[in-house]
Amino acid sequence: MKYSDEFRDKEIATGLARAIRAKADPQRSYRFMEFCGGHTHAIARYGLEDMLPDNIRMIHGPGCPVCVLPAGRIDMAIQLAERPEIILCVYGDLMRVPGSRGASLLRAKARGADIRMVYSTLDAIRIAEDNPAREIVFFAIGFETTTPPTAIMIRLADKKGLTNFSVFCNHVLTPPAMRAILDSENPVEIDGFVGPAHVSTVIGTAPYEPFAEGDGKPVVIAGFEPLDMMQAILMLVDQVNDGRHEVENQYRRAVTRVGNQRAKADVADIFALRETFEWRGLGSIPHSGLKLSPAFARFDAELRFAMDEKIVADNPACECPAILRGLKKPVDCKLFGTACTPETPVGSCMVSSEGACAAHWTYGRFRDHQRRLAS
Amino acid sequence: MSVPQRRLDLKNGCVDLSHGAGGRAMGQLISGLFHEAFGNEWLARGNDQSAFDVPAGRMVMTTDGYVVSPLFFPGGNIGSLAVHGTVNDIAMAGAQPLYLSASFIIEEGFGLADLKRVADAMGEAARSAGIAIITGDTKVVERGKADGLFISTAGVGVLPEGLDLSADKARPGDRVLLSGSLGDHGVAIMSKRQNLAFDTEILSDSAALHELVAAMIAAGGQGIRLMRDPTRGGLAATMNEIAQQSRLGFRLEEEAIPVKPAVAAACELLGLDPLNVANEGKLVAVVAPDVAASVLAAMKAHPLGRDAAEIGEAVADDHRFVQMATSFGGGRIVDWLSGEQLPRIC
Numbered sequence: 001m002k003y004s005d006e007f008r009d010k011e012i013a014t015g016l017a018r019a020i021r022a023k024a025d026p027q028r029s030y031r032f033m034e035f036c037g038g039h040t041h042a043i044a045r046y047g048l049e050d051m052l053p054d055n056i057r058m059i060h061g062p063g064c065p066v067c068v069l070p071a072g073r074i075d076m077a078i079q080l081a082e083r084p085e086i087i088l089c090v091y092g093d094l095m096r097v098p099g100s101r102g103a104s105l106l107r108a109k110a111r112g113a114d115i116r117m118v119y120s121t122l123d124a125i126r127i128a129e130d131n132p133a134r135e136i137v138f139f140a141i142g143f144e145t146t147t148p149p150t151a152i153m154i155r156l157a158d159k160k161g162l163t164n165f166s167v168f169c170n171h172v173l174t175p176p177a178m179r180a181i182l183d184s185e186n187p188v189e190i191d192g193f194v195g196p197a198h199v200s201t202v203i204g205t206a207p208y209e210p211f212a213e214g215d216g217k218p219v220v221i222a223g224f225e226p227l228d229m230m231q232a233i234l235m236l237v238d239q240v241n242d243g244r245h246e247v248e249n250q251y252r253r254a255v256t257r258v259g260n261q262r263a264k265a266d267v268a269d270i271f272a273l274r275e276t277f278e279w280r281g282l283g284s285i286p287h288s289g290l291k292l293s294p295a296f297a298r299f300d301a302e303l304r305f306a307m308d309e310k311i312v313a314d315n316p317a318c319e320c321p322a323i324l325r326g327l328k329k330p331v332d333c334k335l336f337g338t339a340c341t342p343e344t345p346v347g348s349c350m351v352s353s354e355g356a357c358a359a360h361w362t363y364g365r366f367r368d369h370q371r372r373l374a375s
Numbered sequence: 376m377s378v379p380q381r382r383l384d385l386k387n388g389c390v391d392l393s394h395g396a397g398g399r400a401m402g403q404l405i406s407g408l409f410h411e412a413f414g415n416e417w418l419a420r421g422n423d424q425s426a427f428d429v430p431a432g433r434m435v436m437t438t439d440g441y442v443v444s445p446l447f448f449p450g451g452n453i454g455s456l457a458v459h460g461t462v463n464d465i466a467m468a469g470a471q472p473l474y475l476s477a478s479f480i481i482e483e484g485f486g487l488a489d490l491k492r493v494a495d496a497m498g499e500a501a502r503s504a505g506i507a508i509i510t511g512d513t514k515v516v517e518r519g520k521a522d523g524l525f526i527s528t529a530g531v532g533v534l535p536e537g538l539d540l541s542a543d544k545a546r547p548g549d550r551v552l553l554s555g556s557l558g559d560h561g562v563a564i565m566s567k568r569q570n571l572a573f574d575t576e577i578l579s580d581s582a583a584l585h586e587l588v589a590a591m592i593a594a595g596g597q598g599i600r601l602m603r604d605p606t607r608g609g610l611a612a613t614m615n616e617i618a619q620q621s622r623l624g625f626r627l628e629e630e631a632i633p634v635k636p637a638v639a640a641a642c643e644l645l646g647l648d649p650l651n652v653a654n655e656g657k658l659v660a661v662v663a664p665d666v667a668a669s670v671l672a673a674m675k676a677h678p679l680g681r682d683a684a685e686i687g688e689a690v691a692d693d694h695r696f697v698q699m700a701t702s703f704g705g706g707r708i709v710d711w712l713s714g715e716q717l718p719r720i721c
Contacts, residue, residue, distance in 0.1 A: 001636050001640050001643065004643060008702065008703050010702060010703055010704050013703050013704050014704060017704070044707065045701070045707060046701050046703040046705050047700075047701050047703065047704070047705020047706040047707045048703075048705050049705065050704070050705040050706050051704055226703050341713075342713030343713050358713075361710070362708065362710045362713075363707040363708050363710070364708065365708060366694070366696045366698055366706070366708050369694055369696075
């Protein structure tokens with residue numbers, strides 16, 4: 001398949017793996033965090049772990065929007081969807097995210113809530129136009145990548161004069177989450193970041209410069225294809241070996257330093273920063289979430305339906321908080337593979353295929369048995 | 376004395392509640408549409424059941440419900456699917472399918488022209504498979520109580536003497552053969568979904584596989600341990616089922632698994648793995664190593680197995696993992712799909 005096979009070439013991969021092996025200093029270890037769930041998925045899906053030397057460890061970061069959505073926000077959405085006048089439009093991967101006490105949108109739908117899975121924000125607009133007597137709420141979620149489509153949708157709803165349409169906004173920002181990981185009380189040792197692919201097409205590479213310059217952490221922005229990952233890892237190894245800490249851009253075919261100006265302008269126009277936003281696993285992070293700006297507040301479902309913020313404590317046995325910060329691995333969690341599987345997710349890392357636990361369970365758990373046998 | 380009847384308006388008419396009420400309208404629908412389409416000596420007798428001769432040996436019976444949405448898709452419709460699916464369930468035992476039953480649950484208001492297209496496709500699929508639909512049932516439900524049309528078919532077939540395909544016969548070292556490219560049916564369906572619609576030349580692979588199966592048995596005999604058709608859940612689900620039932624692990628080679636470029640591209644776009652996408656005209660067989668080459672050659676010689684490939688082998692593994700060497704060079708598990716990738720694919 002054109003435009004993707006080129007980035008999955010086995011021979012080039014073998015060459016890169018050889019170069020990484022040759023350059024990785026056996027006297028030290030390298031701990032790199034890939035921030036994005038897309039990278040976590042690529043590592044697991046293509047079996048990259050098998051191609052890296054043992055002293056390079058990839059730490060799976062919190063960059064999966066479904067994974068970091070706290071249970072309270074799911075409860076709020078369920079409460080909204082249970083109102084008879086409301087049609088809640090959601091992306092499919094939200095359906096199984098656990099709320100409190102085993103609740104999920106999937107279960108709410110089975111009990112009669114009108115919840116529609118959509119593939120595009122435009123589907124939600126169409127549903128609003130087709131159902132003028134109902135209230136249509138779009139469950140907006142995602143990092144900087146999915147925020148511009150939500151912005152365009154709101155602009156379109158405004159232009160069309162839709163009065164039965166609003167947005168339950170859960171958009172979050174990448175740089176504040178990276179900051180929270182580095183500044184947390186018990187931070188994981190990170191020697192460098194594989195920076196986001198799609199997020200960076202929007203925000204550019206400049207927002208990562210403080211992490212390189214201020215925190216001394218190498219950052220390499222990388223695409224989501226497996227060769228992108230391998231090359232980015234090689235570039236990180238080079239930076240660490242050279243004692244450099246810069247923002248480098250491996251994903252030059254899509255990312256610039258300034259990003260997508262038009263998208264950024266739209267987002268700035270339609271959204272405003274929240275004082276603080278709750279992240280599953282990371283807690284409350286200042287200025288890390290978006291809400292509708294005052295000019296578009298009439299599209300804000302939280303205001304329109306006077307929704308109360310709900311904070312729900314996670315299952316204390318669930319290690320998602322430590323896993324999302326890179327402190328633990330999925331196998332370190334007692335629930336992993338027993339109470340918590342993709343069919344019955346307890347923690348958010350098991351819900352999305354981009355979550356660290358689901359990726360390891362679905363693609364990589366055979367290695368745990370291999371390791372057990374080896375020891 | 377014959378009572379004058381309004382003819383079935385097969386162009387603009389639609390099914391109403393009287394067509395399921397047991398009266399004259401129902402009789403007219405059955406004789407004027409279904410019998411016409413399925414045309415055979417058993418239905419012509421007009422009984423509530425059909426008697427047929429039972430051949431010597433063991434018989435196979437299966438049943439399946441069809442709720443596919445949309446009803447018409449590139450490469451087939453719910454009718455052809457309802458024949459092929461049930462024929463294939465019989466064929467996977469190594470059996471020769473003989474007769475089907477067909478039960479229709481129709482929503483009030485369903486167009487007779489569409490019903491005729493579906494029935495004609497069933498008749499055609501049955502005839503070209505060399506089988507007959509010999510009994511049936513029609514129910515009509517109120518508008519909103521069924522999504523257009525649901526079909527349920529049951530089938531019987533006969534097993535060749537001495538043949539007993541079963542997962543527990545698989546042994547470490549057995550080879551895994553796949554009859555052709557993955558994901559065609561699922562992608563063809565998805566391309567017509569209202570909220571997804573995209574243009575593709577991909578047709579559903581919906582087809583009756585019993586002749587391919589017969590050719591494989593002629594080539595491999597008792598060396599064929601088991602066969603499955605990877606429908607819902609795709610090859611991934613089928614291989615995991617086989618692993619559980621055979622108490623073995625499997626090692627697959629991603630590079631050996633045929634996927635059409637258009638299917639790969641659609642899956643890429645939709646974030647799906649072709650290994651999880653449904654097929655309706657493919658089979659996977661686990662065969663003894665000494666017959667693998669001859670069975671594969673027999674598959675390739677048949678039009679429905681032209682792209683057949685050896686894709687992996689069985690290994691001893693207490694965990695019953697299905698592992699795959701990725702075309703990139705690393706390894707991974709091929710797991711069951713969790714949740715529903717896409718409802719109502721068949």
